Structures are given as C-alpha cells and as structure tokens.
Amino acid sequence: xxxxxxxxxxxxxxxxxxxxxxxxxxxxxxxxxxxxxxxxxxxxxxxxxxxxxxxxxxxxxxxxxxxxxxxxxxxxxxxxxxxxxxxxxxxxxxxxxxxxxxxxxxxxxxxxxxxxxxxxxxxxxxxxxxxxxxxxxxxxxxxxxxxxxxxxxxxxxxxxxxxxxxxxxxxxxxxxxxxxxxxxxxx
Numbered sequence: 001x002x003x004x005x006x007x008x009x010x011x012x013x014x015x016x017x018x019x020x021x022x023x024x025x026x027x028x029x030x031x032x033x034x035x036x037x038x039x040x041x042x043x044x045x046x047x048x049x050x051x052x053x054x055x056x057x058x059x060x061x062x063x064x065x066x067x068x069x070x071x072x073x074x075x076x077x078x079x080x081x082x083x084x085x086x087x088x089x090x091x092x093x094x095x096x097x098x099x100x101x102x103x104x105x106x107x108x109x110x111x112x113x114x115x116x117x118x119x120x121x122x123x124x125x126x127x128x129x130x131x132x133x134x135x136x137x138x139x140x141x142x143x144x145x146x147x148x149x150x151x152x153x154x155x156x157x158x159x160x161x162x163x164x165x166x167x168x169x170x171x172x173x174x175x176x177x178x179x180x181x182x183x184x185x186x187x
Contacts, residue, residue: 126176
C-alpha cells in the first residue's frame with residue numbers, strides 16, 4: 001500500500017524593510033502559529049569596512065552588522081539559523097526551518113539545476129522554480145523573505161497577517177509536494 005502524500009501550502013512574503021518583516025514575524029508568533037513552520041531570510045547589510053559576525057549567548061544571538069539589532073531581536077522566535085555567503089546572492093542570514101535545508105544544499109545533499117543553496121531549499125518545499133528565482137533576486141537586492149509552510153487553513157491565516165504588514169509581495173503556493181527526497185521539512 002502506498003503511503004498517503006500530504007499536501008501543504010506555502011506563503012512567501014517579500015518585505016523591503018526589515019522593520020516590516022520583523023513586525024510580521026512578531027504578529028505571527030503572537031497569533032499562536034507553530035513557528036517551526038516559519039523562516040525569515042535576508043541580508044540587508046554591507047560589510048566593506050565593518051566586522052560582520054555573530055555568536056550565541058544563551059538563547060540569544062549577538063550579531064554585528066548593519067541590522068544586528070534586528071537579527072538579534074528575532075533570533076529567539078525561531079529554532080535554528082545560519083549565516084553564510086551564497087555565491088551570486090551574497091551574505092545571507094536564514095532563521096527557521098529553511099536553515100537546515102540550506103545547509104543540506106551547501107553540503108550537496110540537495111541540488112536543483114542552477115539554483116543557489118537558498119533557491120534549492122525553497123524549491124525543496126515545493127515552491128515553483130520561477131518564484132524561487134524571484135525570491136532569490138529579492139534577497140540579492142536587500143529585501144527580506146518571510147516563508148511559511150503548513151496546512152491550507154494555517155497558511156490562509158498567515159497570509160492575511162503577512163498582507164497586513166506592508167509586504168511588497170505575498171504569494172500563496174497551494175497543494176505543494178516536496179521536491180527531492182523526504183518531506184521538505186528540516187530534520
């Protein structure tokens with residue numbers, strides 16, 4: 001007997017300002033959402049003459065860079081994160097469920113033709129390649145992504161909250177099947 005495939009939806013919101021992305025994330029957290037299904041991605045800093053880096057201090061992160069207060073302030077809302085330089089995209093911070101998938105893509109566990117590690121992680125949860133390319137471009141131009149995946153009801157509720165937080169774009173991707181092996185969730 002074949003195992004049943006679970007259909008999920010995903011919502012991706014693009015924010016021009018980190019303040020709007022942070023407001024959206026905080027509204028989602030206070031709205032009772034399971035934050036293990038959410039991620040935030042962005043760079044929004046340039047490191048030409050200043051040190052950029054981070055370290056863990058208990059349950060908090062200390063981050064140096066243009067948006068250090070932003071990243072440090074929301075670190076505790078997510079479960080895990082990664083800071084790395086992705087070729088073509090640049091230095092990127094990924095907090096939440098996508099972080100482990102980005103690591104897997106960097107390590108070669110997931111490869112999808114022509115996509116960066118970030119793109120491969122987004123594609124692995126079932127987001128169409130044309131949308132992935134647009135999201136990579138948004139991050140490359142210092143915008144922020146708030147990414148969620150889950151049941152249709154939960155994603156519809158999250159879409160409403162995200163739309164009320166000043167995004168430049170919000171997309172609902174319905175009836176996704178994870179690409180590659182596994183379910184598309186971080187382990």
